[in-house]
Structures are given as C-alpha cells and as structure tokens.
Amino acid sequence: MHQDIKEILISEEQIKEKVAELGKRLSEVYKDLNPLCICVLKGAVPFMADLIRKMEIPMEMDFMAVSSYGNATTSSGVVRILKDLEASIEGRHVLIVEDIIDSGLTLSYLVEMLKGRNAASVKIATLLDKPDRRKVDLSPDYSCFTIPDAFVVGYGLDFAEKYRNLPYIGVLKEEVYQ
Numbered sequence: 001m002h003q004d005i006k007e008i009l010i011s012e013e014q015i016k017e018k019v020a021e022l023g024k025r026l027s028e029v030y031k032d033l034n035p036l037c038i039c040v041l042k043g044a045v046p047f048m049a050d051l052i053r054k055m056e057i058p059m060e061m062d063f064m065a066v067s068s069y070g071n072a073t074t075s076s077g078v079v080r081i082l083k084d085l086e087a088s089i090e091g092r093h094v095l096i097v098e099d100i101i102d103s104g105l106t107l108s109y110l111v112e113m114l115k116g117r118n119a120a121s122v123k124i125a126t127l128l129d130k131p132d133r134r135k136v137d138l139s140p141d142y143s144c145f146t147i148p149d150a151f152v153v154g155y156g157l158d159f160a161e162k163y164r165n166l167p168y169i170g171v172l173k174e175e176v177y178q
C-alpha cells in the first residue's frame, strides 16, 4: 500500500466487479439509444476506460474538463469549463461519466448546462457518491459505491494531481494535505 495511504477503502477487485456490473446494466438501458458518454476529465478517465469496454452496444464518447478543486480538498464552488465538447448534443442521450460526487456543485452545474443544449436525456453515472458533504439537491442515476466523508485518491482521483495511478481507492493520510 502506498506510504501516503491510511487505508484501502475499495480494492482493485471490488472496483472491477462493480464497474462490470454497471456496464452490463447500462448496455440494457441504452441498448438502442447510441448514447454519448461524456468523460469528466481528469478523474473519471480510468472509470470511463473500464466502463465503456463493458458496454456491448453502439456508443460514442466525448470529454469535458471543468475546474472546481484544483489543489484543494474542498470545492471552490466556482465551476469553470476548461475544455468543452467537440460536437452538438442536441437530441442525444447523454451519460455523464464521473469519478466522484461530493458537494455536487460540479455536476449540478454540468447537468443544467447540458440540459440547456437540448439533449434528449442527461443522466449521471459516478464511481463514488459521497452524500454526507452534498451542498445541492443532486443524486446520481447510477453509482458504484457510496463512501463516507473522507478524502480519497486513486483510480483517477487525485490530491494536487498525485495518486491518480493507484489501482485502488484509498484514504489519504491527513498529514499529507494538512
């Protein structure tokens, strides 16, 4: 286990199993809809890569980057679009693929913005849901794990751009960021 990690919250095997389960379910839900899966950079990259390979249906992908945390451990509440989509989503069935919903500020902004572009539907699939810190009324349509109020890293999640490459979800030692 990495020296900066206090405990492994979700193992590599648990992630693999749940992501495969979700991919199968999404294949049924989106079977004839040719969904546009939007990966929210950077944290959702490993989740997106694994999830779409378990979706055995026609689908398309695009990427967005927004900024809310930067090098902090709490959301600034200000959401900026750093990289927008490449194509129109008018009439498309959109699935936002995210790594974690914490305060909910990032996704509540994204969902409203995307709905304003006349998508046929906008749903959220998140790897992690941290409901204890929610600041807005937002729940994911699909979630792999619900976690307690702890700052976690790994499988895409970072602290100051580090730890994204850890294969598991771990709780960061407080001394690393305090």
Ligand SMILES: O=P(O)(O)OC[C@H]1O[C@H](OP(=O)(O)OP(=O)(O)O)[C@H](O)[C@@H]1O
Residues within 6 Å of the ligand: 040, 041, 042, 043, 044, 066, 067, 068, 069, 070, 075, 098, 099, 100, 101, 102, 103, 104, 105, 106, 107, 157, 158
């Ligand atoms: O529910 P919230 O409180 O808004 O927090 C969740 C958001 O924060 C993280 O992104 P971050 O800004 O760290 O960007 P990153 O994915 O590039 O690390 C995470 O990937 C979510 O997008």
Ligand SMILES: Oc1ncnc2cn[nH]c12
Residues within 6 Å of the ligand: 069, 100, 101, 102, 103, 150, 151, 152, 153, 157, 158, 159
């Ligand atoms: O626990 C967490 N770890 C990494 N990034 C974020 C953002 N919100 N919550 C987080």
Ligand SMILES: [Mg+2]
Residues within 6 Å of the ligand: 043, 069, 070, 157, 158, 159
């Ligand atoms: Mg981050």
